[in-house]
Amino acid sequence: MSVQQGLIEAYQTACEIELQAFKPGNVSVYSPAHDMTVDDFILSAKVSAEPVSNPDYSLGEKIFYAVKATREAVGCNTNLGIILLAAPLMQAYWQRQTGQSLRDSLMLVLENTSLQDAEWAFKAITLAAPGGLGKSEQQDVNQAPEVTLLEAMQIASPKDRIALQYSNGFKDIFDFAVLQYNQRFILSGDCNWSALSVFAQLLAKFPDSHIERKFGSQYSQWVAAEMTTLCEALNHAETLDELMPMLHSMDQAFKTKRINPGTTADLTVATLLVVFLEKLI
Numbered sequence: 001m002s003v004q005q006g007l008i009e010a011y012q013t014a015c016e017i018e019l020q021a022f023k024p025g026n027v028s029v030y031s032p033a034h035d036m037t038v039d040d041f042i043l044s045a046k047v048s049a050e051p052v053s054n055p056d057y058s059l060g061e062k063i064f065y066a067v068k069a070t071r072e073a074v075g076c077n078t079n080l081g082i083i084l085l086a087a088p089l090m091q092a093y094w095q096r097q098t099g100q101s102l103r104d105s106l107m108l109v110l111e112n113t114s115l116q117d118a119e120w121a122f123k124a125i126t127l128a129a130p131g132g133l134g135k136s137e138q139q140d141v142n143q144a145p146e147v148t149l150l151e152a153m154q155i156a157s158p159k160d161r162i163a164l165q166y167s168n169g170f171k172d173i174f175d176f177a178v179l180q181y182n183q184r185f186i187l188s189g190d191c192n193w194s195a196l197s198v199f200a201q202l203l204a205k206f207p208d209s210h211i212e213r214k215f216g217s218q219y220s221q222w223v224a225a226e227m228t229t230l231c232e233a234l235n236h237a238e239t240l241d242e243l244m245p246m247l248h249s250m251d252q253a254f255k256t257k258r259i260n261p262g263t264t265a266d267l268t269v270a271t272l273l274v275v276f277l278e279k280l281i
Helices: 003-020 038-052 059-074 080-095 102-111 115-128 149-156 161-168 171-188 191-205 209-215 220-236 240-256 262-280
Strands: none
Touching (some): 038 059, 059 115, 080 102, 080 115, 080 161, 102 262, 149 161, 161 171, 161 262, 171 262, 191 220, 209 220
């Protein structure tokens, strides 16, 4: 297996496991949502895997061509957040020096983003047309950027938790979510259970910026309370089957209110990808 093929497999596996976890409000194998199906997401992962892991592309090119491939395949935005998080991780893997950790390499990638990276990323975001994006007074994606990609993400970070990862070196993932995944995996040996735990723990701790772009803070405390309840149930359950009635009920409640914790789902995929990339290292 080539190095890139290993990265493609890690990326697609991370995307597929996230879909197999029953995450309330999101598309999963248990429930479609928001006019999208599991098949849309599986196809999106398949077509975006090669460009997002391509060693010959710059960071910005990885983002743009992965989004372009997705748009051409499914005609809607299924994975912009995933691509924005995965691309710098892939870039970090390729640029990593012998003995260097993935996280240290990632810091260098983020610190050295360029104006050209921002141009490619802005084109990608415009092409993906994510819901609730709106206009920005500074560095609007519909206009040519005047700053590096990192600087653009720093401007966006107060309102977008994916942008925040660029600003804080993926702190939420490395210092919190990966630890939650590993802890649950040690106890269960089950990737799906571990992915659900990551999702629930993240959403209990951090407001989802996709939800808040649509609704403000209207549902933030309620969502956090629901996920805290789910986290407690995860800690006491012996099997995931025990949690299915609760998960179905929560999923229906979220989708009735059209609540989609999309940012948290994207962070879950990125967490899985970090776990798998570190195994490759």
